[in-house]
Amino acid sequence: MKKILSLLLLTIGLLHASLFTEPRYNDDTKVLQSLDIEASFLRDPVFRELKNDMNSRKRNHFLRMLKRGQSYIPTLRKMIAESGIPQVFLYMAMAESNFNAHAKSSAKAVGLWQFMPKTATRYGLKIDRYVDERKDPVRSTEAAIKYLKHLHGMFDKWYLAALAYNCGEGRVLRAIKKAGSDDLHVLLDEKRKYLPRESRNYIRKIVSMALVANNAQLCFTQSELALFNPSDSERLIRVKVSGGETVEHIAKQIGMTTKDLKVLNPQFNYGFTPPVKGAFINIPYSRLARFKSDYKPGKQKNMYLVHTVKSGENLSKIAYRYGISYKMIVSFNKVRKGIIYPKQELIIPIPRGSIHHYRVKPGDSIYKIARKFGVKVATIKQRNDLKSNIIHVGDKLVIPN
Numbered sequence: 001m002k003k004i005l006s007l008l009l010l011t012i013g014l015l016h017a018s019l020f021t022e023p024r025y026n027d028d029t030k031v032l033q034s035l036d037i038e039a040s041f042l043r044d045p046v047f048r049e050l051k052n053d054m055n056s057r058k059r060n061h062f063l064r065m066l067k068r069g070q071s072y073i074p075t076l077r078k079m080i081a082e083s084g085i086p087q088v089f090l091y092m093a094m095a096e097s098n099f100n101a102h103a104k105s106s107a108k109a110v111g112l113w114q115f116m117p118k119t120a121t122r123y124g125l126k127i128d129r130y131v132d133e134r135k136d137p138v139r140s141t142e143a144a145i146k147y148l149k150h151l152h153g154m155f156d157k158w159y160l161a162a163l164a165y166n167c168g169e170g171r172v173l174r175a176i177k178k179a180g181s182d183d184l185h186v187l188l189d190e191k192r193k194y195l196p197r198e199s200r201n202y203i204r205k206i207v208s209m210a211l212v213a214n215n216a217q218l219c220f221t222q223s224e225l226a227l228f229n230p231s232d233s234e235r236l237i238r239v240k241v242s243g244g245e246t247v248e249h250i251a252k253q254i255g256m257t258t259k260d261l262k263v264l265n266p267q268f269n270y271g272f273t274p275p276v277k278g279a280f281i282n283i284p285y286s287r288l289a290r291f292k293s294d295y296k297p298g299k300q301k302n303m304y305l306v307h308t309v310k311s312g313e314n315l316s317k318i319a320y321r322y323g324i325s326y327k328m329i330v331s332f333n334k335v336r337k338g339i340i341y342p343k344q345e346l347i348i349p350i351p352r353g354s355i356h357h358y359r360v361k362p363g364d365s366i367y368k369i370a371r372k373f374g375v376k377v378a379t380i381k382q383r384n385d386l387k388s389n390i391i392h393v394g395d396k397l398v399i400p401n
Contacts, residue, residue: 027214028042028211028214028215029042031088031207031210031211031214032207034086034087034088034158035086035088035158035159035162035207036157036158036159037159037184037207038184040185041185041207044185044188044204046188046190046200046201046204047204047207047208050205050208051204051211051212059219059220062209062212063220063224063227065094065098065099066099066227066228067227068098068099068100069093069094070227070230070234071137071234071263071264072093072099072101072112072137072236073090073099073230074230074231074232074233074234074235074236075137075138075141075235075236076090076093076112076137076141077090078232078235079138079141079142079145080141080145083145083149085145085148085149085152085158086158088207088210089144089148089162089206090210091206091209091210091213092113092144092162093112093113094209095202095205095206095209096112096113096114097111097112097113099112100112101135101137101266102135102266110132110134110135111132111135111136111140112135112137112140112141113134113140113141113143115134115140115143115144119147120133120134120143123143123146123147124139124142124143124146125139125140125143126139128274129269129306130268130269130270130273130274130275130306131267131268131269131274132267132269133267134267135266135267136265136266136267136282137236137264137266137282138236138238138282139267148161148162148165151164151165151169154169155172155182157182159184159203160172160176162202162203162206163187163195163199163202166198166199166202166203167195167196167198167199167202171195171196171199172195175187175194175195178194179192184203187200188200188203188204213228216228232285233284233285233286234284234285234286235284235285236264236282236283236284236285237282237283237284237285237288238280238281238282239280239281239282239283239288239295240278240279240280241273241279241281241295241297242273242279242297242298242299242300242303242352243273243274243275243276243277243278243279243303244272244273244274244275244279244302244303244304244305244352245272245273245279245300245303246271246272246304247262247265247268247271247272247273247281248271249299249300250273250295253291253294253295253296253299254283254287254290254291254294254295255290255294256283256287258271261281261283264282264283264284265281265282270306270347272304275303275304275305275357298352298353300352301351301352302349302350302351302352303349303350303351304347304348304349304350305347305348305357306345306346306347306348307322307345307346307348308344308345308346309340309341309342309343309344309345309346310342311342313340313342313385314340315329315330315335315338315340318340318346318348320382320383321383321384321385322348322350322355322398323350323351323354323355323383323400324348324349324350324351326338328349329346329348332347332348332349333346333347353401354400354401355398355399355400355401356373356398356399356400356401357397357398357399358373358396358397358398358399359395359396359397360391360392360393360394360395360396360397361393362393364391365389365391366380366381366386366389366391367389369391369397369399373399375399375400377389379400380397380399383397383398383399383400384397384398
């Protein structure tokens with residue numbers, strides 16, 4: 001038995017050796033060409049060292065990343081293929097976040113594609129109290145594709161787009177100017193250090209991951225190879241649902257567990273959709289038929305929203321504002337002895353359709369808003385604890401139906 005085990009380990013070692021010391025140029029160069037990288041990059045000493053170091057610990061780490069990404073990889077792969085950007089960029093998400101949708105860097109970049117708040121907003125991702133779309137596997141991938149296309153339009157080479165994604169357009173432009181070249185070998189010079197070390201190794205890491213996947217049959221078992229090709233039927237599709245509806249309620253209607261549906265929707269800061277018209281949620285494509293036949297919008301009696309306690313507020317005031325019993329707030333939030341604190345967040349369950357949430361716009365007055373909704377000014381003031389008729393752009397008002 002020991003001899004058989006030793007022989008097996010030796011065989012795996014030889015497979016690893018054949019993979020990492022004798023590159024399969026016919027296949028591997030296609031991976032490089034998709035990023036506009038020359039085949040000679042395979043001889044880059046730092047890259048070879050990174051790629052050759054596929055020890056058992058790193059091999060298992062690679063598999064763990066694939067397992068973590070099983071819920072998202074079919075979606076990312078299809079979206080990337082349909083967008084026309086190189087398929088290798090699937091491994092950019094792997095390099096950025098290890099396929100962890102909740103990943104957060106020390107620089108406050110978040111999600112599968114590690115978007116900074118400013119860049120996220122520029123590419124249409126919503127970040128507010130209820131949702132952070134940097135964590136949304138569908139919306140963040142849409143934004144990453146747009147960003148990469150923008151960078152490619154600026155630099156005309158995909159490897160430069162990848163580098164700029166990591167360290168910023170300005171840093172890459174300065175590196176090219178200083179080096180007098182946009183050639184990858186020049187930019188990755190370990191002595192000149194035109195780019196930060198993290199960025200130099202970033203492009204090497206993406207390519208090495210792509211090449212491991214490209215040669216997966218040489219160093220992974222048959223059962224492990226299934227991780228590289230998850231079922232396309234599990235790709236995600238966004239569907240419209242009611243605002244303020246719990247993920248648990250939606251999951252029951254389409255025959256999923258709450259836990260599984262939450263994994264597909266890490267963008268929700270709470271266990272319910274944002275309390276707005278036209279809320280969206282991700283479901284597997286395999287559940288679409290069930291969704292169309294069984295899901296009924298607004299079927300959940302209550303809708304849910306979040307209230308941040310202000311100084312001077314008490315449970316009675318908050319309950320009156322939303323037209324519910326303060327006991328409901330106490331029970332739902334497990335408030336001990338009725339004590340609440342400023343800046344504390346309370347989840348408020350309200351009967352669906354009982355109120356409107358209105359954000360004050362430029363040119364609004366409390367009189368205009370009252371006429372618009374057919375309610376008295378005094379009612380708006382009472383429900384929102386206003387001491388005067390003065391309101392400000394951006395204020396959120398509760399308007400009773």
